[in-house]
Amino acid sequence: MKLHLESKDIDFHQLVENSLNSIWIVGQEGKILYYNKACLDLFHLKTSKDIISKGIWLFLHPDFHDKSRERLRRILENQEVLKTAELKMLKSNGEEIDVEVMSVPFFIKDKVFAQVTMQNITHRKAAEKLLNNREKLASLGQIAAGIAHEVKNPLTSVKGFLQLIKESQSHPYLDIMENELMKALAALQNLLQVSKPDLHDEPLVSIDLCNELASLIYLFQDRLYKVDVELDLRDSEKKIVGKRNLFQKAFFNLLKNSLEAIEDKGKIRIEHYYKNDWIHIKVTDSGIGIPKEKLKMLGTPFFTSKTDGTGLGLTQVFTTVHEHQGNIFIQSEVGKGTTIHVQLPLKEKS
Numbered sequence: 459m460k461l462h463l464e465s466k467d468i469d470f471h472q473l474v475e476n477s478l479n480s481i482w483i484v485g486q487e488g489k490i491l492y493y494n495k496a497c498l499d500l501f502h503l504k505t506s507k508d509i510i511s512k513g514i515w516l517f518l519h520p521d522f523h524d525k526s527r528e529r530l531r532r533i534l535e536n537q538e539v540l541k542t543a544e545l546k547m548l549k550s551n552g553e554e555i556d557v558e559v560m561s562v563p564f565f566i567k568d569k570v571f572a573q574v575t576m577q578n579i580t581h582r583k584a585a586e587k588l589l590n591n592r593e594k595l596a597s598l599g600q601i602a603a604g605i606a607h608e609v610k611n612p613l614t615s616v617k618g619f620l621q622l623i624k625e626s627q628s629h630p631y632l633d634i635m636e637n638e639l640m641k642a643l644a645a646l647q648n649l650l651q652v653s654k655p656d657l658h659d660e661p662l663v664s665i666d667l668c669n670e671l672a673s674l675i676y677l678f679q680d681r682l683y684k685v686d687v688e689l690d691l692r693d694s695e696k697k698i699v700g701k702r703n704l705f706q707k708a709f710f711n712l713l714k715n716s717l718e719a720i721e722d723k724g725k726i727r728i729e730h731y732y733k734n735d736w737i738h739i740k741v742t743d744s745g746i747g748i749p750k751e752k753l754k755m756l757g758t759p760f761f762t763s764k765t766d767g768t769g770l771g772l773t774q775v776f777t778t779v780h781e782h783q784g785n786i787f788i789q790s791e792v793g794k795g796t797t798i799h800v801q802l803p804l805k806e807k808s
């Protein structure tokens with residue numbers, strides 16, 4: 459049976475009022491003349507009084523006021539249908555949201571208004587950012603690995619010739635040279651390992667991360683006198699499938715960073731739990747924290763703030779987690795501490 463509705467049979471008011479997209483009608487100077495229910499959800503408003511009296515500016519991030527003023531002018535004066543735009547808006551509690559807006563002229567009698575349809579794309583933007591960051595790190599890792607590879611070969615042959623010279627004559631500098639060369643080669647080998655973890659054909663095995671995390675702290679016994687380590691390891695029956703050595707190294711690197719971030723006395727908390735199809739591992743320290751502008755550098759090969767740092771620890775962590783289709787989130791506050799949150803997909807070993 460074909461169901462056919464005439465437009466006179468449709469309650470358009472209900473259609474707009476209950477739309478899941480937020481819609482409002484805006485007049486001169488950003489005055490809001492109409493809004494649908496979804497607007498209240500979008501901006502986290504309990505009552506509708508505020509939305510009408512305050513106008514659109516209250517809900518727009520200040521960085522987007524000029525752009526929005528111009529868009530409104532083009533609709534009201536030129537009656538243009540505008541291209542979709544992405545804006546930052548503000549909820550009533552001040553929280554920022556990414557919103558995609560579509561704006562078209564709306565006519566009431568002979569007057570023009572702007573009909574604006576808004577969709578919250580905060581989650582989509584966050585996912586895009588994560589993906590971009592991941593690609594950036596992967597390509598940086600590949601460049602670093604490429605350079606390491608190119609430099610390693612000539613250095614290895616220099617080392618060979620040096621050994622030949624040492625056999626025929628002795629000179630105190632030769633030992634120093636060999637030592638320095640060994641250091642350079644070890645650094646390159648290290649870089650190759652962390653930026654291209656798939657170089658090693660480690661088998662995929664079922665891993666009980668709780669077990670790994672619990673054993674890990676024994677490796678740091680000598681430094682634990684100054685920190686309280688709290689383990690909260692739950693859901694140990696949930697196992698991931700992956701490369702065990704890579705994970706051992708990754709969590710070693712995280713714990714090492716946390717210990718190094720604690721100058722005097724402090725706390726480290728290690729959590730493991732299962733939620734929403736993911737295994738979550740959190741390493742939280744009460745260390746020095748990371749300044750906001752440095753957060754986006756984390757994971758970049760050679761980024762370090764330590765005089766004797768290599769800047770390769772987090773690169774290894776990121777490559778390992780990404781190779782296992784996981785995600786990393788970092789939260790940090792200077793002077794308070796840092797939480798590194800690793801999410802890994804739960805997979806059965808096939």
Ligand SMILES: Nc1ncnc2c1ncn2[C@@H]1O[C@H](COP(=O)(O)OP(=O)(O)O)[C@@H](O)[C@H]1O
Pocket residue numbers: 711715716719743745746747748756757761762763764766767768769770771772773796
């Ligand atoms: N838990 C943490 N607390 C504070 N800073 C951290 C922490 N983890 C990483 N960092 C910052 O990230 C940088 C890079 O870390 P990493 O890649 O392990 O290299 P390295 O430890 O050799 O410096 C560190 O130099 C430090 O500035």
Ligand SMILES: [Mg+2]
Pocket residue numbers: 711714715771772
């Ligand atoms: Mg480190």
